[in-house]
Amino acid sequence: MNIIQVIGLVLALIGLGYIGVPLFIWSLYIAAVLGVLQAPVWGWVIFGIVALVFNIPQLRQLLITSSVVKIAKALKILPKISDTEREAIEAGNVWVDGEFFSGKPNFKRLLSEAYPLIPHNNTDNSELNQIRSFLDNQVEKVCQMATDWEIHSRKDLPPKVWEYLRQERFLGMMIPTEYGGLGFSNLAYSAVMAKLASRSFVYTATVGVTNSLGPAKLLLRYGTEAQKNYYLPRLARGEEIPCFALTEPNAGSDAASIVSNGVVFRGEDGQLYLRLNWQKRYITLATIATLMGLAFRLRDPDNLLGKGEDVGITCALIPTTTPGVIINRRHDPMGVPFYNSPTEGHDVVISVEQIIGGVEQAGEGWKMLMQSLAAGRGISFPATCTGIAKLVTRVTGAYSRVRRQFGLNIGKFEGIEEPLARIGGLTYLMEAARLYTVGAVDQGEQPAVISAIAKYNFTELSRKIINDGMDILGGAGICRGERNLLANIYTATPIPITVEGANILTRTMIIFGQGAIRSHPYVYSEIEALNNSDIQAFDGVFWHHLGSIGRNFCRTVLLSLTRGYLAFSAVSGANAKYYRKLAWSSATFAFLTDVALLIYGGSLKRREKLTGRFADILSWMYLATATLRRFAAEGKKPEDLPLVHWAMEYAFAQIQEGFEGILNNISLPLAKVVAVWWRLNPIGTMPSDKLGAKVAHMLQTPGNLRDKLTSDIHIPTNTEEALGRLEQAFTLSVQAESILKKIKTASKVGKLPAEKPENLIRNALEAGVISVDEMKLLTKAELCRNDAIQVDSFSLEEYGKSSELGVR
Numbered sequence: 001m002n003i004i005q006v007i008g009l010v011l012a013l014i015g016l017g018y019i020g021v022p023l024f025i026w027s028l029y030i031a032a033v034l035g036v037l038q039a040p041v042w043g044w045v046i047f048g049i050v051a052l053v054f055n056i057p058q059l060r061q062l063l064i065t066s067s068v069v070k071i072a073k074a075l076k077i078l079p080k081i082s083d084t085e086r087e088a089i090e091a092g093n094v095w096v097d098g099e100f101f102s103g104k105p106n107f108k109r110l111l112s113e114a115y116p117l118i119p120h121n122n123t124d125n126s127e128l129n130q131i132r133s134f135l136d137n138q139v140e141k142v143c144q145m146a147t148d149w150e151i152h153s154r155k156d157l158p159p160k161v162w163e164y165l166r167q168e169r170f171l172g173m174m175i176p177t178e179y180g181g182l183g184f185s186n187l188a189y190s191a192v193m194a195k196l197a198s199r200s201f202v203y204t205a206t207v208g209v210t211n212s213l214g215p216a217k218l219l220l221r222y223g224t225e226a227q228k229n230y231y232l233p234r235l236a237r238g239e240e241i242p243c244f245a246l247t248e249p250n251a252g253s254d255a256a257s258i259v260s261n262g263v264v265f266r267g268e269d270g271q272l273y274l275r276l277n278w279q280k281r282y283i284t285l286a287t288i289a290t291l292m293g294l295a296f297r298l299r300d301p302d303n304l305l306g307k308g309e310d311v312g313i314t315c316a317l318i319p320t321t322t323p324g325v326i327i328n329r330r331h332d333p334m335g336v337p338f339y340n341s342p343t344e345g346h347d348v349v350i351s352v353e354q355i356i357g358g359v360e361q362a363g364e365g366w367k368m369l370m371q372s373l374a375a376g377r378g379i380s381f382p383a384t385c386t387g388i389a390k391l392v393t394r395v396t397g398a399y400s401r402v403r404r405q406f407g408l409n410i411g412k413f414e415g416i417e418e419p420l421a422r423i424g425g426l427t428y429l430m431e432a433a434r435l436y437t438v439g440a441v442d443q444g445e446q447p448a449v450i451s452a453i454a455k456y457n458f459t460e461l462s463r464k465i466i467n468d469g470m471d472i473l474g475g476a477g478i479c480r481g482e483r484n485l486l487a488n489i490y491t492a493t494p495i496p497i498t499v500e501g502a503n504i505l506t507r508t509m510i511i512f513g514q515g516a517i518r519s520h521p522y523v524y525s526e527i528e529a530l531n532n533s534d535i536q537a538f539d540g541v542f543w544h545h546l547g548s549i550g551r552n553f554c555r556t557v558l559l560s561l562t563r564g565y566l567a568f569s570a571v572s573g574a575n576a577k578y579y580r581k582l583a584w585s586s587a588t589f590a591f592l593t594d595v596a597l598l599i600y601g602g603s604l605k606r607r608e609k610l611t612g613r614f615a616d617i618l619s620w621m622y623l624a625t626a627t628l629r630r631f632a633a634e635g636k637k638p639e640d641l642p643l644v645h646w647a648m649e650y651a652f653a654q655i656q657e658g659f660e661g662i663l664n665n666i667s668l669p670l671a672k673v674v675a676v677w678w679r680l681n682p683i684g685t686m687p688s689d690k691l692g693a694k695v696a697h698m699l700q701t702p703g704n705l706r707d708k709l710t711s712d713i714h715i716p717t718n719t720e721e722a723l724g725r726l727e728q729a730f731t732l733s734v735q736a737e738s739i740l741k742k743i744k745t746a747s748k749v750g751k752l753p754a755e756k757p758e759n760l761i762r763n764a765l766e767a768g769v770i771s772v773d774e775m776k777l778l779t780k781a782e783l784c785r786n787d788a789i790q791v792d793s794f795s796l797e798e799y800g801k802s803s804e805l806g807v808r
Contacts, residue, residue: 208384215244243283585683
């Protein structure tokens with residue numbers, strides 16, 4: 001065998017491993033190797049026997065796979081799944097998350113997924129026109145009806161706002177028109193929530209629960225026709241105020257462990273009833289609700305329903321006027337005045353017909369909730385957090401241009417540029433992922449893992465953005481009052497992080513814990529085959545799984561050595577490198593996922609520090625993909641590239657951190673050596689200072705880019721309101737800067753005294769440096785700027801009457 005043959009065989013091995021070829025191709029390759037080596041007859045005989053066994057399914061199953069099944073069961077290599085876990089895993093479906101677990105994502109598919117845009121002008125699409133009209137009219141009007149400070153001071157929405165929300169069907173946006181609702185898509189609902197969030201968190205908390213996880217949504221999907229026809233019109237009109245009671249003192253994140261209970265019994269009239277007892281907490285709108293959805297464990301001691309004694313978790317509708325229902329207290333979540341309350345029920349009796357979906361759906365409550373959350377978790381809070389991010393972007397960009405220290409706008413200081421860049425870059429990314437996720441749900445997808453990614457990351461990123469915003473505003477951010485634009489959303493930030501699956505749980509147990517089973521191309525099928533002792537089914541996936549591991553190992557090594565350049569890119573130009581890096585990160589992620597499953601088996605779910613890092617990598621691959629999809633959907637405009645580059649570089653820096661954390665902590669020989677290689681050959685580093693400066697400049701420059709980045713939020717035109725006042729000062733300050741430069745230049749050459757330009761306005765006029773009109777503009781700009789940076793203060797008497805503050 002000569003050197004050329006050796007090189008040819010090695011290259012063939014690498015190529016076949018990188019592509020991932022079927023078993024019979026590998027058999028042909030081994031035959032070629034034997035031929036080149038001029039193997040003896042006995043070698044060919046052994047090869048022939050082995051090849052026949054592996055390539056003929058019946059022989060393989062009998063001689064090999066059956067033993068593999070026994071070993072896998074004995075060693076508990078794959079995790080065991082409880083019934084509640086199975087229902088959670090089977091809720092929803094696999095979407096683009098499956099591409100990342102494959103190790104070889106199909107970028108053509110990822111770029112062809114829906115990315116809906118709401119144009120500002122009328123189109124041929126009547127639905128988009130309806131959404132635009134509702135945003136510009138009804139949503140704009142309700143935002144004008146009450147400021148965030150007024151809502152905070154009253155500790156409630158004003159009565160006129162409640163009436164308007166009912167009148168314009170805000171409480172029934174997602175209810176179909178045939179039941180009196182608006183019949184909105186998830187795109188429309190998300191856009192409304194984002195704009196409401198830019199005005200007040202209380203708006204979104206109030207409107208969100210009536211349209212998201214609650215009685216209306218469950219009725220639409222599972223309710224009987226009688227239940228739909230009676231309750232949905234009443235909910236749409238706001239005649240019924242709904243709530244849904246799930247969380248209990250000992251059943252928070254572990255919601256399946258609820259102890260609230262119901263017992264089936266036959267009444268004196270011969271009809272079947274439920275006797276309910278519960279203690280719930282953290283229930284939004286409960287204190288003012290007229291219709292409560294309740295999750296409880298149902299027992300049927302006499303088997304009256306024909307479903308056994310332990311029926312299981314069930315959901316029912318309970319009018320809150322029913323005797324035994326207690327809703328007379330409320331919580332105070334961070335001082336944010338939306339209704340959130342405990343509730344109790346003592347021997348509450350309702351008909352079995354109040355079970356959502358009727359008797360047929362008794363015991364199906366957990367599945368109902370998981371299926372509803374599979375998509376809903378990815379809509380409400382991501383929209384709310386994006387609206388908040390856009391508001392912070394608008395506020396900090398303007399404030400950084402208006403506020404001056406040491407004779408300069410504070411936005412010119414690199415210490416301010418750094419958080420401004422984070423705010424702008426992450427806001428661009430969040431809007432991208434919001435619309436990418438919404439587009440999928442409106443196409444009929446129920447992406448449970450992606451929804452968990454969205455809920456966790458949007459709430460965490462908004463926390464980061466708000467913290468940066470508070471740092472930039474400094475004292476103006478911490479002094480509460482009608483002039484303060486960020487304090488209330490700052491205090492509200494822990495709320496979305498905590499609810500609908502606390503973020504710690506969501507990151508460590510749902511995103512990767514469930515994703516590694518549900519979104520993996522083979523694992524769930526293998527688990528089901530093992531549980532059913534189905535050797536044929538196990539054989540059908542196991543060998544493909546082994547081939548996938550081998551392929552992803554080869555891809556991981558080669559893509560790392562070439563820094564992704566062997567991978568296919570779906571585009572050319574400046575963004576091509578990001579597609580190659582996504583292919584690199586996906587291959588490495590998929591390979592390490594399989595390695596972790598092999599090392600830890602069923603105990604992997606308890607290695608939450610590791611699963612959290614896997615979740616971070618999966619999350620940032622998705623967020624990066626959404627960013628690239630946005631750039632493509634919006635026409636690949638060059639002026640957007642600084643935002644795209646910043647977001648992508650930040651995303652790969654997070655992916656790099658995740659891989660380093662895994663490699664430094666996984667129980668694998670030489671893993672720490674590989675970690676050193678990753679540090680020397682990183683997949684990503686943080687965005688450069690130069691790039692951050694470009695993004696920060698965008699936020700401080702009036703025009704289309706800034707407006708597009710903060711589109712569809714509420715921006716008051718009334719200059720007596722905080723944001724309207726700041727916007728006016730921002731506009732005038734920008735206009736005045738060129739005039740101030742004239743004065744500064746004149747001061748440098750000795751034509752004017754060496755003082756701050758704003759103190760030399762009249763001198764400059766007298767010296768002929770500026771005109772009368774320029775003096776008027778400067779004077780107005782300085783007055784508005786000085787007004788915009790003021791903060792609130794109160795007399796001792798006012799401060800003592802906190803409920804009256806702001807209503808002046």
